Amino acid sequence: MVLMMMLTMMFINITKSELHYVGGDKFSWVPKVNLTEWSSHEHFHLNDWLYFGYDRDMYNVLEVNETSYANCITTGFIKNVSTGAGRDVFQLTEFKTFYFLSGGGYCSDGMKVAIKVTEGVAAPTPAPSPKSAAPAPSPESAAPAPSPEKGDACGIHLNQILLVFIFVFMWGISSNYISY
Ligand SMILES: *[C@@H]1O[C@H](CO)[C@@H](O)[C@H](O)[C@H]1NC(C)=O
Ligand SMILES: *[C@@H]1O[C@H](CO)[C@@H](O)[C@H](O)[C@H]1NC(C)=O
Numbered sequence: 749m750v751l752m753m754m755l756t757m758m759f760i761n762i763t764k765s766e767l768h769y770v771g772g773d774k775f776s777w778v779p780k781v782n783l784t785e786w787s788s789h790e791h792f793h794l795n796d797w798l799y800f801g802y803d804r805d806m807y808n809v810l811e812v813n814e815t816s817y818a819n820c821i822t823t824g825f826i827k828n829v830s831t832g833a834g835r836d837v838f839q840l841t842e843f844k845t846f847y848f849l850s851g852g853g854y855c856s857d858g859m860k861v862a863i864k865v866t867e868g869v870a871a872p873t874p875a876p877s878p879k880s881a882a883p884a885p886s887p888e889s890a891a892p893a894p895s896p897e898k899g900d901a902c903g904i905h906l907n908q909i910l911l912v913f914i915f916v917f918m919w920g921i922s923s924n925y926i927s928y
């Protein structure tokens with residue numbers, strides 16, 4: 749049962765990781781795309797990934813703090829996300845707002861984006877001992893203040909996945925018993 753809960757939690761985490769193409773497309777980390785508009789229509793879950801696709805000879809991707817984001821300051825950045833290929837990914841591993849901008853003066857042309865991670869389930873705590881199996885937190889209650897409609901949509905989606913998963917899992921157990 750504990751094993752199953754752990755697998756279920758892992759499964760939730762895997763299925764909930766979504767890839768977001770920044771700007772909406774595979775090559776839209778460019779000036780003059782309204783990235784504020786874009787991000788306002790996205791739902792960012794914990795452990796989702798961002799994808800930045802761009803011309804590596806012109807732009808880059810730097811994670812900065814809020815002040816630097818607001819003022820397009822490219823020095824003293826938090827993380828250089830650019831790897832040099834013009835195709836970079838970044839995983840959203842915390843419930844917070846992440847800020848990104850491009851150097852080269854393009855930030856003031858709109859190449860900056862704030863990504864607020866508000867949804868999802870926190871990582872499972874270390875494996876409980878078999879005797880003190882704590883009840884698994886339900887996805888909804890663990891998510892800090894999800895918006896009502898999105899929370900419901902996620903819940904339904906997850907429940908369906910979980911049902912299928914549990915079914916497959918139980919089926920696996922019974923076929924093991926049969927074969928022994
Ligand atoms: C981008 O979109 C946001 C939200 O729709 C809007 O408030 C803002 O003025 C737009 N920015 C630009 C530069 O058009
Ligand atoms: C944000 O980063 C800039 C550049 O490194 C730094 O000068 C500033 O103090 C930082 N602000 C905060 C609130 O951490």
Ligand SMILES: *[C@@H]1O[C@H](CO)[C@@H](O)[C@H](O)[C@H]1NC(C)=O
Binds near residue numbers: 808828830851
């Ligand atoms: C970020 O890292 C890439 C790859 O190592 C490097 O080419 C680039 O110069 C770095 N950018 C900054 C601003 O440090």
